[in-house]
Amino acid sequence: MTDQTVNMPHVDTDERSMKKSLLRGWRRKCPNCGAGPMLKSYLKVNDTCTVCGQELFHHRADDG
Numbered sequence: 001m002t003d004q005t006v007n008m009p010h011v012d013t014d015e016r017s018m019k020k021s022l023l024r025g026w027r028r029k030c031p032n033c034g035a036g037p038m039l040k041s042y043l044k045v046n047d048t049c050t051v052c053g054q055e056l057f058h059h060r061a062d063d064g
Contacts, residue, residue: 016031016032020034025038030049030051030052030054030056031054031059032049032052032054033049033051033052033054035051035052036049036050036051036052036054037050038056038059039061043061043062044061045057045059045060045061
């Protein structure tokens with residue numbers, strides 16, 4: 001029997017804090033890592049975070 005978990009991508013199972021995610025969003029940073037920029041221009045959301053790779057395209061910037 002072989003161990004197939006070696007080739008599996010890392011999946012973070014920890015829940016993010018709502019407060020931490022909101023504070024990161026108000027600073028226009030990635031809600032996952034807090035380091036990458038969330039916006040590429042005025043009201044234009046990046047497709048993914050340049051630091052951690054989190055998908056951001058589903059966030060809306062025009063409903064504030």
